[in-house]
Amino acid sequence: MITQRFFGADRRIASTVLILFAAAIIVPLLNLAVSPSSAFYIPPYIVALVGKYLCYALLALALDLVWGYCGILSLGHGAFFALGGYAMGMYLMRQIGSRGVYGNPILPDFMVFLNYKELPWFWYGFDHFWFAATMVLAAPGLLAFVFGWFAFRSRVTGVYLSIITQAMTYALLLAFFRNDMGFGGNNGLTDFKDILGFNVQADATRSALFAASAVTLALAVLLTSAIVRSKYG
Structure with missing residues (x-):
């Protein structure tokens, strides 16, 4: 009934x-x-690998909506995807606490290594999951809104818009690769320990994350399908 309705x-x-x-x-x-020992057993590395594929499928679904239905060739979707990933990565880094290599309860290891004296202002709040989950959506959404506002207001279309989206992605890549930006430089964010108090390396946690990824992708398919079939779509 639900599927027929949509x-x-x-x-x-x-x-x-x-x-x-x-x-x-x-x-x-x-x-x-x-x-x-069972033939039906799925090893943890397969669960983690397919879970990553599901996350990338979310990216492909978003690109299909913009390019396949709207005809806008965006070469910058990786930037929005990365911003959401960094937002969650910042939360995971804050959960390490004093268990890091340098034992600093506030600063992530890469900040201690780079002689940071205090936590940058844009890292505040990421010790809370709800804040990080909000920023996973808000940060890419804000960037897309600002970029789209200026691009479409200036009537930039076609291949020129594609070039600008690619340039935006490359500019963000160069910025995030800088150690003084406070995002881990070219080493990125690593050595994650916990999420919501659960060990990220545990089989149960990986299975839960897989299930969350599958459900999120299913809901995204529902949402995008409803959009393209609506009057707005």
């Missing part, structure tokens, strides 16, 4: 959503509840 006769999208919801349940069970 998609009508399009069974491909409905099937995709149902498969994703099923995978969110079945894959963690085959990883956690099945013996490693």
